[in-house]
Structures are given as C-alpha cells and as structure tokens.
Amino acid sequence: MIRIILVSVALLAVPFIIYFLYELARGGPDGTGARRPKDWERDSVLNLCFIGIFLVFAGIVTVLVVGSGSRDGKYVPARIENGKLIDGGFNASGGTLE
Secondary structure (H helix, E strand, C coil), X not given: CHHHHHXXXXXXXXXXXXXXXXXXXXXXXXXXXXXXXXXXXXHHHHHHHHHHHHHHHHHHHHHHHHCCCCCCCEEECCEEECCEEECCEEECCXXXXX
C-alpha cells in the first residue's frame, strides 16, 4: 500500500518538477526567470494539478492491469517450524507452501 501511495505522490509531482526545470532553463542571463511570481499563476498551477492527477490515475490503472499477483489459491502466512522461518505466500493448490 505504501508503494502505491509513494508512486502516486511521485507521479503527481512530475509535472511540477518539469515546469520548475523549464522555468530555470528559460531564466535568461540574470537567472530571474524562474523567480517571477507571475510565472506561477493560478491557471498554470491548475493545469499542472490536472496533468498530475491524470498521471496518478494512469499509474494506478497500469498497476491494476499489469500488476503481478495470484488471484487463485489460498494465502498461507509465514510461520516458524523447527526454529526456522518459513516464508508465506499464495499457493495455487490451497495447501502449504514448500
């Protein structure tokens, strides 16, 4: 779950980072281009938010469609046998993992 949240936050931040780098690149010889408050107008920020939300939506859909995992089988939790930790996971036959 934490992975999906981190990926979503990163995808939301991508348009802002690209726009910031663009503003730095077009700053001019004195470097003041990225610091002008009018560059970060409300419309620009709203457009960046919409692009970021679209990327988050596309990322979540991609994870759901392409994500690996077993939809069949029974989950067997991790356990300790004879002092050794036995990993858990999904087993297609429904029995214990070996």
